[in-house]
Amino acid sequence: EGRHVSELGLDPRTVELLESGRTATDEVHRAGDRLLAVSVRSTVPDGSASGSVMTMRDTTELAALSGRAAVARGRLQLLYEAGVRIGTTLEVVRTAEELAEVAVPRFADFVTVELLEPVLRGEEPPPAEAGAAEMRRTALSGLRPEQPLQPVGDMVRFQVPSTPMARALATGHAVVETELASAEGWRAQDPEGAAQALAYGMHSLLTVPLLARGVVLGMANFWRADTPEPYGEEDLSFAEELAARAAVAIDNARRFTREHAMAVTLQRSLLPRVLPEQNAVEVAYRYLPATAGVGGDWFDVIPLPGARVALVVGDVVGHGLHAAATMGRLRTAVHNFSTLDVPPDELLGHLDELTGRIDEQGAAEAEGGNGRRREEGITGATCLYAIYDPASGVCTMASAGHPGPAVVRPDGRVEFPALAPGLPLGLGLGDAPFEATELRLAEGSKLVLYTDGLLEDHGRDLDTGLGLLGSTLASPDRSPEQTCADVLATLLSPAPRDDIALLVARTRLLDRERIAEWDVARDPSAVSPVRNAAAEKLADWGLEGLAFTAELILSELITNAVRYGADPVRVRLLYDRRLICEVSDGSSTSPHLRHAATTDEGGRGLYLVAQYAERWGTRYGRRGKTIWAELSVGPGGAEPEVPAPDLDALEDLAW
Secondary structure, three states: OOOOHHHOOOOHHHHHHHHHOOOEEEEEEEEOOEEEEEEEEEOOOOOOOOOEEEEEEEOHHHHHHHHHHHHHHHHHHHHHHHHHHOOOOOOHHHHHHHHHHHOOOOOOOEEEEEEOHHHHOOOOOOOHHHHOOEEEEEEEEEOOOOOOOOOOOOEEEOOOOOOHHHHHHHHOOOEEEOOHHHOHHHHHHOHHHHHHHHHHOOOEEEEEEEEEOOEEEEEEEEEEOOOOOOOOHHHHHHHHHHHHHHHHHHHHHHHHHHHHHHHHHHHHHHOOOOOOOOOOEEEEEEEEOOOOOOOEEEEEEEEEOOOEEEEEEEEEOOOOHHHHHHHHHHHHHHHHHHOOOOOHHHHHHHHHHHHHHHHHHHHHHHOOOOOOOHHHHOOOEEEEEEEEEOOOOEEEEEEEEOOOOEEEOOOOOEEOOOOOOOOOEOOOOOOOOOOEEEEEOOOOOEEEEEOHHHOOHHHOOHHHHHHHHHHHHOOOOOOHHHHHHHHHHHHOOOOOOOOEEEEEEEEOOOOHHHEEEEEEOOOHHHHHHHHHHHHHHHHHOOOHHHHHHHHHHHHHHHHHHHHHOOOOEEEEEEEOOEEEEEEEEOOOOOOEEEEOOOOOOOOOHHHHHHHHOOEEEEEEOOOOEEEEEEEEOOHHHOOOOOOOOOOOOOEEEEO
């Protein structure tokens, strides 16, 4: 029509393009509420004459589709990131925090997460109708630290049925509140808090229950304040998908918390609660379960005959209830084997055999169709067993694949004595016996036993850990209790990955004035002089009240050793918490129980020993044996009341 382009009602930017004469391809221009793709081409290809042609294509709908596609891609990317970022730990609270953090700012301006109290404790959540009326606010994340929402730790109650939270719990699906200002139920729940939130700028809310296995664990609430667009129906499916992924991670953390708590309870119930009374060593200890799962570390202090004491540390490989239960079995076995009063290397041999049987039983169960892998029935364990004798100051120890102890001399020097390492328990290698090592410890020395979790925590190698331990221990005049505290302060990380057992024992020596020893000739006439000498020693110790009983016991034990034993025959009295009578000889002949008839002229002597002694038994050495008997010491050295023996039903140990 010959009109100028400025008269066509085009956007000024489009007019400018046509007047410029430049070429354009699909440049986006706005015409009112429409988006146009504009292309301009010269009418003469060689440019020898002026003139151009313009085409315009309406792309408004295509742009809208492209925008929605971009949003969808962003949502998919956010879900992928949520799968990576939520559930990085097995802690319930931290998992809830990760959910709140991942949604800000790309989906929400503020996020709050509430969980049921049982879930926080690791317990099974109750049915929704019984326990979902109130929850504990567990996580809060937002664009700014200051906000009007209830803080973490508050109890959030859903008392008004018409609130978005209550409706979401009732239906099990996400609920959107597009305009909070008109949400009467939400405002009625907490009028003051709602007014503060609206004044702050909160205008839209999307709330979704956290469901795992069809059970409500808590709620996630997504709030918008700075983002002008309110939540809509198209946001519901994304919120449910995000909450579903988080709920699975929270439920996994809850189950781990429950199992961890059960394992800790089992572990602590199997460890000694109160150390036994004994005078050989002054003891302090620490036990710390791993944050990632309880293992099978244990320790023990076991009084032995002859005023001696056994110190034990052990470690079962693995974590969880299986490791804790196995630890309990091994600790019980050590107690039982210690009653045999055998050297440490022999005790570890018995323990190794038992562990092998446990492995065989576990392997059989694993192959019995219960769904566990075979290797879950296999036990790996280490143990260090030491016996300290305060009468001689000698400590005898043996290791089954366990780290050796540290010895702190009275002057502060630290040593790590070389022990034959031995193999871990349960390997069943009968041709590789354990070896015992003897150390002589001065009074006031400290024997430090530990598990490898103390040394190798968080990637620290064994040599570095030993160096830190040695430098920490190198200080004299510290009590065992203070030593434990200093060691943990130096070597312990905030979150240990493995169990830690630490046992510190400061040695004592039995006063030489409280030890009496005699060599006895193998002649019946030698019994009376030794008995008389023992009576005099008891008088020196102020134990006249025990003289008759002690003389009776010594007479029987010495007579049996002279008649049926072998050289050398020795007698020893120890005055510790109890009076200990020991008779040793070079024979290893074992006594056996038999019934003495009323017409028998003998066979009742050791029965009297058993009746009058608090306890008695036999201890075997490398050569020969020792028969010992302990007598309780009453107030002022008096003899405690002992019932008279029944002479009509006497039983004896015959040689």
